[in-house]
Amino acid sequence: MRKELHVISVSGGKDSAALAIYMKEKYPDREFKYLFFDTEEELQDTYDYLNKLQSILGIKVEYKFPEKSFKELLLQHNDYLPSPSQRWCTRKMKLETFLNTMQEFKDYTIYNYVGIRADENREGLIPTDEHIVTVMPFKDDGITLNDVKRILHDAGVGLPAYYDVVYDEEYDIEYFRSRSGCYFCFFMRQIEWVWLWEKHPDEYKKAMEFEKSGYSWIKDMPLSKLIEPESIDKIKKSYKRMQEQRKKQPIKNGTMMEEMDFISEHDKMLDEIEKDELCTMCTL
Ligand code: SF4
Structure with a gap:
């Protein structure tokens, strides 16, 4: 036995x-x-x-x-x-x-x-x-x-x-990191990268250093660009619109996401993946 x-x-x-x-x-x-x-x-x-x-x-x-x-x-x-x-x-x-x-x-x-x-x-x-x-x-x-x-x-x-909610008065939005795992995890949405920059700038800078060879964690959005004031403004506004949309009508199975041109391609892609492929060894 x-x-x-x-x-x-x-x-x-x-x-x-x-x-x-x-x-x-x-x-x-x-x-x-x-x-x-x-x-x-x-x-x-x-x-x-x-x-x-x-x-x-x-x-x-x-x-x-x-x-x-x-x-x-x-x-x-x-x-x-x-x-x-x-x-x-x-x-x-x-x-x-x-x-x-x-x-x-x-x-x-x-x-x-x-x-x-x-x-x-x-x-x-x-x-x-x-x-x-x-x-x-x-x-x-x-x-x-x-x-x-x-x-x-x-x-x-x-x-x-990391679940502690951050409230941004200027944009009237609440956000937080939604999963465990590496601080640079590419499963983070753009607003979570902003969260990392605001709450853990040293880790953000370390994640930035890994991009030195031209590859970026987010396609077409190197971390140096993501923290430019215009990028942060855009991400926060997009996040706000997304939250408002979700309140009005729950988004099921990624439908409607395609039509929301204010949401980045990166976040749309994550929404699709999240349904079944997220790593159980990293994020439970
Ligand atoms: S998938 Fe897992 S191992 Fe890979 S970066 Fe994310 S948390 Fe780390």
Whole structure:
């Protein structure tokens, strides 16, 4: 009979944090291995949130690092930055690190718990192997976004600090970063890049440095240009219009997006991707 290993990978995001709480409460006698795949290109908010989770739950999260740093991997990829269609970062820095870590447990059946919620319809990148069984307890138990927020609130963990809403009085808009992962993650919308510039200018400048070879995180919008006052003005106005539009009529399945010429091509592309491909290893 094979031994069993129960793994919960926490990303520094709300869903995986809620999953850790939920599973510990549901199976108090089960031993879980909590893993965090650290790209060393994370926001301090993420480390703070993981520390909070560990101290409140009384658990130990093991930090695992990729064999090569992002800088080394970038060099290997001839300075070609990762993008939604060339997502080598997730494979190299998270997926392979997960599989390498699991090498030690070849004789085990590995239960890999993933925090995809019942109200989501996505799969993303999930490690697969004949001895790895993917389990989605939130899907199985009908846990939705509101349940996740309640679980985090009741446990005293709350949301990561990057969810703190920024209110811009001049434009009358509220925005925040909507996911965990690397500070330069190309899955960020333009308003989130503005958020990064305003809240974490040092990280923004580091992300800018990776563009030095002419490749940019956003097609046709290098980060040096994105922070020009005219660009920020345009992004904030476009964001405001988008919010107003959403209030009037919820946008389903990307319909109407095509007609909204005030929304950047970058944000439209992300809206399409978000439905099913976002990385479960980075952003839950
Ligand atoms: S968070 Fe974004 S940039 Fe970082 S590994 Fe994941 S997909 Fe790549």
